[in-house]
Amino acid sequence: MRGADYIVKRVVFALLTVFVAITINFALFRLAPGSAVTNLARVPHATPETRLAIKRQFGLDKSKFQQYWIYLGQLFRGNLGVSFANSQPVATNLRTALINTIPMVLIGTVFAILLGTLTGVIAAWRRGTKAEGASVTTALAFYSMPTHWLGLMLVILFAGVLPTGGMSNEFLLNPSFSTHVKDLAEHIALPSLTLGLVLYGEYTLIVRSAMLETLGEDYILTARAKGFRAGAILRRHALRNAMLPIATLVALSLGYIVAGAILVETVFSWPGLGRAVYDAVLQRDYPMLQGAFLLLTISVVFFNLVADLLYFKLDPRITT
Amino acid sequence: MSVVLQEPVALDDSVPVRSRRGIVWETVKRRPSAAVGAGVLLLVVLGAVLAPVLAPYDLHKQVGPVFGHPSWSHPLGLDDGGIDMVTLLMWGARISLVVGFAATFVSMVIGGTIGVAAGYFGGKVDTVLMRITDYFLVIPDVPLMIIVAAIWGPSLFHIVIVIGILLWTSTARVIRAQVKSVRERVYVKRARSLGASHTRVVFRHVLPQVAPLLIANTVLTIAVAIFDETALSFLGLGDPSRISLGKVIENAFQRAAISTGAWWAIVPPGALVAVIILGCSLLGGTIEDALNPRLRVAHLSARSFRLRPLVGRGPEAL
Numbered sequence: 001m002r003g004a005d006y007i008v009k010r011v012v013f014a015l016l017t018v019f020v021a022i023t024i025n026f027a028l029f030r031l032a033p034g035s036a037v038t039n040l041a042r043v044p045h046a047t048p049e050t051r052l053a054i055k056r057q058f059g060l061d062k063s064k065f066q067q068y069w070i071y072l073g074q075l076f077r078g079n080l081g082v083s084f085a086n087s088q089p090v091a092t093n094l095r096t097a098l099i100n101t102i103p104m105v106l107i108g109t110v111f112a113i114l115l116g117t118l119t120g121v122i123a124a125w126r127r128g129t130k131a132e133g134a135s136v137t138t139a140l141a142f143y144s145m146p147t148h149w150l151g152l153m154l155v156i157l158f159a160g161v162l163p164t165g166g167m168s169n170e171f172l173l174n175p176s177f178s179t180h181v182k183d184l185a186e187h188i189a190l191p192s193l194t195l196g197l198v199l200y201g202e203y204t205l206i207v208r209s210a211m212l213e214t215l216g217e218d219y220i221l222t223a224r225a226k227g228f229r230a231g232a233i234l235r236r237h238a239l240r241n242a243m244l245p246i247a248t249l250v251a252l253s254l255g256y257i258v259a260g261a262i263l264v265e266t267v268f269s270w271p272g273l274g275r276a277v278y279d280a281v282l283q284r285d286y287p288m289l290q291g292a293f294l295l296l297t298i299s300v301v302f303f304n305l306v307a308d309l310l311y312f313k314l315d316p317r318i319t320t
Numbered sequence: 321m322s323v324v325l326q327e328p329v330a331l332d333d334s335v336p337v338r339s340r341r342g343i344v345w346e347t348v349k350r351r352p353s354a355a356v357g358a359g360v361l362l363l364v365v366l367g368a369v370l371a372p373v374l375a376p377y378d379l380h381k382q383v384g385p386v387f388g389h390p391s392w393s394h395p396l397g398l399d400d401g402g403i404d405m406v407t408l409l410m411w412g413a414r415i416s417l418v419v420g421f422a423a424t425f426v427s428m429v430i431g432g433t434i435g436v437a438a439g440y441f442g443g444k445v446d447t448v449l450m451r452i453t454d455y456f457l458v459i460p461d462v463p464l465m466i467i468v469a470a471i472w473g474p475s476l477f478h479i480v481i482v483i484g485i486l487l488w489t490s491t492a493r494v495i496r497a498q499v500k501s502v503r504e505r506v507y508v509k510r511a512r513s514l515g516a517s518h519t520r521v522v523f524r525h526v527l528p529q530v531a532p533l534l535i536a537n538t539v540l541t542i543a544v545a546i547f548d549e550t551a552l553s554f555l556g557l558g559d560p561s562r563i564s565l566g567k568v569i570e571n572a573f574q575r576a577a578i579s580t581g582a583w584w585a586i587v588p589p590g591a592l593v594a595v596i597i598l599g600c601s602l603l604g605g606t607i608e609d610a611l612n613p614r615l616r617v618a619h620l621s622a623r624s625f626r627l628r629p630l631v632g633r634g635p636e637a638l
Contacts, residue, residue: 013454017454017455017458017459020455021459024459024464028467028468028471029471140598140601140602141594141598143597143601144543144593144594144595144597144598144601145590145593145594145597146547146550146551146554146566146569146590146593146594147551148550148551148554148569148573149550149569149586149589149590149593149594150590152569152573152578152586152590153587153590155578156578156583156586156587159578254460258460258462258463259460259461259462259463259551262462262463262466262551262555263551263554263555266554266555267573277463277466278555281466281470281555281556281557282556284470286471289466289467289470290467292463293463293464293467296460296463297458297459297460297463300458300459300460301458304458
């Protein structure tokens with residue numbers, strides 16, 4: 001099969017990256033300044049006996065290497081520890097948060113990709129016109145805005161029109177299904193819009209420069225000389241080939257989506273993964289923070305792998 | 321109308337050979353966006369540097385009511401502590417810029433060193449360094465920053481170090497690609513065979529060639545660093561004793577500026593951050609565009625179905 005070793009290479013690289021992330025994750029929290037006991041258990045004036053008991057409980061009396069080994073073993077079984085804040089398993093907390101985050105981020109990202117591709121293509125195709133100027137300037141402006149600040153601006157603009165916090169109206173008693181869906185849609189609008197607007201600016205710029213490079217190729221000139229219609233050249237010849245860099249760069253921007261989600265969810269009190277990170281920071285809930293970081297890293301690595309494989313599928317020339 | 325193709329440029333002495341620096345300078349002069357970016361940045365930097373002289377009020381003194389409305393004496397109103405917003409913005413920009421520049425310096429040193437080493441020496445060094453870069457590229461930077469800032473405690477120094485350590489990847493990759501191509505040029509090989517040491521070749525011949533690209537990258541990194549600092553501050557991980565622009569936004573948000581209707585406490589600081597980032601993007605982006613040979617070719621567009629050179633660049637620049 002074509003490029004089987006390419007796929008294997010990418011998968012191995014992704015797995016290695018996850019492994020490195022796990023190790024960083026382990027090391028970061030063990031390297032925290034101050035005694036690990038006070039850091040992990042937050043007991044300011046404990047007796048030596050209590051300290052020892054806590055040390056035992058968290059397995060801190062063992063050597064660093066043993067601790068690392070145990071940590072790996074627990075991770076492998078899906079045990080991420082117990083949250084300091086609500087004494088629930090971190091894995092359960094994360095699952096709930098993730099389920100809330102996915103639709104919000106998904107809607108925002110799809111919105112950004114559609115709008116970004118549209119304005120990016122227009123900017124490249126109408127190079128040197130007012131349309132390009134307007135499209136690029138708007139994109140740059142949104143790209144430059146701090147995510148949370150844009151969210152706050154939308155709060156100011158839409159206060160009273162759309163709900164600006166939370167995920168559903170808690171005062172709706174036994175709502176019918178349609179009311180519930182409408183309520184959810186209203187709540188998801190602003191967070192998704194914020195994320196979408198911030199991302200779209202970047203996508204426009206990416207799509208534009210990818211399209212500009214493609215439109216300079218000889219085969220576009222050939223297609224034009226053959227008398228194809230402009231729309232067909234744009235869609236079939238230019239955009240198809242420009243998809244390659246676009247796919248990669250969109251995947252690379254996923255780390256940014258993660259960061260954006262943290263900020264957006266903090267502004268709009270959206271009970272997702274980002275909000276969980278924020279709360280964990282406030283409460284110094286280290287197991288939760290550790291688990292969230294791991295989950296975020298794995299998701300970014302995963303989507304990068306998807307992009308690599310997609311790239312491979314899109315470009316038949318890639319063999320290694 | 322017939323299709324007009326580029327005339328091949330005759331290789332005689334009448335065509336002036338331009339250095340990369342010359343190309344950059346030409347482009348910056350001809351494209352208004354770069355000039356606008358540079359002007360805006362200059363203005364902000366001036367305002368921030370001269371804050372002790374220009375700031376109209378004391379940064380730590382209450383000069384009016386809490387969330388006082390904008391007025392003639394306070395054009396942007398007052399914040400939650402009755403402190404003049406214009407004063408806050410000037411001092412805040414100072415801290416934000418310090419963080420931006422310092423973090424960028426750290427990441428330039430790391431990224432530049434790794435990029436030059438990988439590109440210049442090639443082979444195994446290149447493979448190992450680029451693998452490391454790949455790892456750092458995938459790790460989501462803001463969450464890692466959050467964790468590090470949360471564990472080590474919020475301080476300006478930590479923020480600078482953390483942002484600097486995580487931002488160098490793109491610099492390293494860009495510089496490596498450039499160095500690889502410069503290394504193969506004849507004059508570099510001649511310098512080597514004339515007995516110049518690696519250090520001399522890198523500093524005398526390679527670095528000056530990559531310098532414009534390094535500058536473009538620096539300008540773009542400053543924008544990211546300032547953005548990250550604003551985000552960290554907003555999450556309560558900023559230095560509590562230093563007021564940066566991010567801190568100003570966070571304060572206003574935490575003290576309910578929005579529900580009070582005090583938009584002047586929250587709109588200007590974010591807008592200023594956006595302006596700084598926009599300025600950096602315009603300037604850095606233009607320099608980068610000027611140096612990208614693939615964007616310098618003519619291309620088709622909707623208006624005129626002929627190959628047209630890019631705006632402001634005659635065929636002689638090709």
